[in-house]
Amino acid sequence: MRLALILGLGGVLLAQAGLAEELPGDPEAGRKKAGQCRTCHGLNGFAQIPIAPHIGGENPLYIVHQLTAFRDGTREHEMMSVVAKALDDQSIADLAAWFSSQSVTATLPAGATEDMAPEACVGCHGADGIALIEDAPNLAGENVVYIETQLKAFRTGKRVNDTMTGIAAELSDADMNAAADWYAAIKLDIPPVK
Amino acid sequence: MRYLLSSIAALALSTGLAQAQAQTDVPDNLEKLSAFQTTGVTDFTFVEQGGDYAEGIKKNLERIKMPPGFKIELYAVVPDARHMAVGPQGIVTFVGTRKDKVWSVTDRNKDRVADEVKDFAPSLRFSIPNGPCFSKDGFLYIAEQNRVLLFPAAEFFYESPDVAAFNLVKQGDLIPPEEESFNHTARVCKIGPDGKIYISLGQPFNVAPPEKLDLYSKVGIGGMIRMNLDGTGREVYTYGIRNSVGHDFHPVTGELWFTDNQVDGMGDDIPPGELNRQTAMGQNFGHPWYGGGDVRTNEYAGQEVPVDVVMPAVEMVAHAADLGMTFYTGNMFPEKYKNAIFSAQHGSWNRTTPVGARVMVTFIDDEGNATSEPFAEGWIDENGEYLGRPVDVAQLRDGSILVSDDLAGALYRISYEGN
Numbered sequence: 001m002r003l004a005l006i007l008g009l010g011g012v013l014l015a016q017a018g019l020a021e022e023l024p025g026d027p028e029a030g031r032k033k034a035g036q037c038r039t040c041h042g043l044n045g046f047a048q049i050p051i052a053p054h055i056g057g058e059n060p061l062y063i064v065h066q067l068t069a070f071r072d073g074t075r076e077h078e079m080m081s082v083v084a085k086a087l088d089d090q091s092i093a094d095l096a097a098w099f100s101s102q103s104v105t106a107t108l109p110a111g112a113t114e115d116m117a118p119e120a121c122v123g124c125h126g127a128d129g130i131a132l133i134e135d136a137p138n139l140a141g142e143n144v145v146y147i148e149t150q151l152k153a154f155r156t157g158k159r160v161n162d163t164m165t166g167i168a169a170e171l172s173d174a175d176m177n178a179a180a181d182w183y184a185a186i187k188l189d190i191p192p193v194k
Numbered sequence: 195m196r197y198l199l200s201s202i203a204a205l206a207l208s209t210g211l212a213q214a215q216a217q218t219d220v221p222d223n224l225e226k227l228s229a230f231q232t233t234g235v236t237d238f239t240f241v242e243q244g245g246d247y248a249e250g251i252k253k254n255l256e257r258i259k260m261p262p263g264f265k266i267e268l269y270a271v272v273p274d275a276r277h278m279a280v281g282p283q284g285i286v287t288f289v290g291t292r293k294d295k296v297w298s299v300t301d302r303n304k305d306r307v308a309d310e311v312k313d314f315a316p317s318l319r320f321s322i323p324n325g326p327c328f329s330k331d332g333f334l335y336i337a338e339q340n341r342v343l344l345f346p347a348a349e350f351f352y353e354s355p356d357v358a359a360f361n362l363v364k365q366g367d368l369i370p371p372e373e374e375s376f377n378h379t380a381r382v383c384k385i386g387p388d389g390k391i392y393i394s395l396g397q398p399f400n401v402a403p404p405e406k407l408d409l410y411s412k413v414g415i416g417g418m419i420r421m422n423l424d425g426t427g428r429e430v431y432t433y434g435i436r437n438s439v440g441h442d443f444h445p446v447t448g449e450l451w452f453t454d455n456q457v458d459g460m461g462d463d464i465p466p467g468e469l470n471r472q473t474a475m476g477q478n479f480g481h482p483w484y485g486g487g488d489v490r491t492n493e494y495a496g497q498e499v500p501v502d503v504v505m506p507a508v509e510m511v512a513h514a515a516d517l518g519m520t521f522y523t524g525n526m527f528p529e530k531y532k533n534a535i536f537s538a539q540h541g542s543w544n545r546t547t548p549v550g551a552r553v554m555v556t557f558i559d560d561e562g563n564a565t566s567e568p569f570a571e572g573w574i575d576e577n578g579e580y581l582g583r584p585v586d587v588a589q590l591r592d593g594s595i596l597v598s599d600d601l602a603g604a605l606y607r608i609s610y611e612g613n
Contacts, residue, residue, distance in 0.1 A: 050291070050292040078400040
């Protein structure tokens with residue numbers, strides 16, 4: 001069990017420039033704006049529906065990149081493309097600050113050890129599904145179908161990422177099943193928001 | 195999911211990437227089950243039915259308002275509960291999910307509260323098995339993202355982890371695999387009065403783009419397909435649907451009625467949701483030229499509509515997300531509910547003020563005119579927060595109805611006690 005506490009103090013350590021990621025995000029302002037997210041993602045970022053990922057405790061930069069991509073049309077989803085179109089850079093920074101300020105705990109299931117984690121994934125997403133680099137999402141507790149859908153989207157080119165496009169191209173369906181099974185079985189906890 | 199008592203934790207974990215490679219010979223256990231062989235999987239996942247979690251749900255149900263004489267109770271705790279299929283023998287109800295499980299819900303002592311909830315066919319790997327449906331002779335069909343399985347006599351064989359299973363539509367044949375998506379992929383199936391299976395195929399976009407329309411029409415994506423119960427004779431029955439997640443057949447006329455979820459991002463109050471009535475094969479219901487009702491989509495604004503469009507029988511409140519529905523044929527409820535439609539509104543996801551999260555009833559007069567009104571509501575609290583999100587309605591043999599809820603993870607039973 002490992003406790004990952006990621007502080008959402010806005011964009012530091014930025015490699016690539018983008019408007020929203022240069023803006024400091026305000027978690028409290030983000031909380032107010034998160035009303036439009038909570039039906040699917042939960043106010044604390046713990047997903048309420050299977051097609052939505054958990055985003056509480058995510059790295060702020062990852063959230064900024066994804067929301068910006070949905071807004072710009074470089075990533076598409078029939079719901080997120082609608083929502084993101086209405087977000088300005090400050091709102092994106094605030095939402096990223098709010099969700100990333102949630103503390104998350106990932107717990108491996110009984111009998112599992114970190115060396116059983118899928119090799120191709122652990123370098124960035126961690127054995128317990130808590131990301132080790134800034135621009136990767138946490139995978140702990142995401143459901144099997146969500147993870148497989150994303151992997152297949154990278155393989156077919158529907159979703160594009162410098163790292164994931166190459167990795168997914170090498171994965172068979174069985175590899176994807178196994179990776180999804182591993183991360184889906186990890187228990188993710190995010191304390192409720194008061 | 196703290197209310198899951200998992201007995202198979204080790205199962206999912208024994209597969210690292212390397213080990214999974216060795217399993218590719220048998221991608222899942224379907225081959226074995228089709229040959230009536232055992233798979234070696236022996237453990238079920240049981241869902242705890244009592245405790246704090248169930249108590250919390252019961253407390254929320256105290257807020258639900260219905261017409262006088264009706265009562266709502268917790269029937270079962272069922273994680274991610276989506277569409278339901280009540281066994282023709284009345285022994286077990288199968289419940290789909292948008293994840294990877296199908297649940298079997300059993301009321302052994304017939305006190306109208308489930309005694310046991312466990313996963314169905316645990317040796318199979320399901321993918322978005324949202325839609326179970328039964329034929330009259332007890333065959334269970336389960337429509338997944340891109341496969342339809344059939345289980346003969348499921349109501350009797352479900353007690354074993356290994357249950358005979360066969361392809362009705364094999365993996366990858368329901369839609370072209372490159373068209374697979376997660377959203378708008380909650381399939382629903384029902385057997386029609388003609389003895390064919392009708393399966394809805396949502397299209398994955400907010401508004402379907404022009405370059406996809408030919409393919410979609412051919413396959414039946416953004417529509418409804420039907421086929422014989424041996425998988426032959428597949429044809430597209432309905433066109434111009436955005437994302438239908440509920441349909442049923444009128445008990446007298448045999449006509450197909452279905453709900454359809456309409457376009458997002460056009461404002462809080464347009465376009466209306468739809469309850470549709472289809473009177474002949476091949477009718478078109480207007481997507482993508484219409485976003486719901488007679489509201490034109492921005493993407494196709496001003497373009498001539500190349501097909502004859504059937505307008506909805508009922509325009510529902512915008513964005514309420516009308517999902518599962520069933521015609522009422524029971525004897526328990528007052529006479530006026532005979533042949534009425536009970537349908538679930540899942541509730542809006544990005545409307546400024548949430549709407550929906552309730553059960554609607556639709557009365558149809560002799561001329562076929564339909565009017566809808568709320569039947570059970572109260573799942574949105576004073577803070578605009580969801581306490582539950584109804585998904586589907588199904589009728590039990592005693593004439594009471596079940597309502598599934600995928601937020602609370604529960605089935606409710608609504609019965610009538612009279613005056």
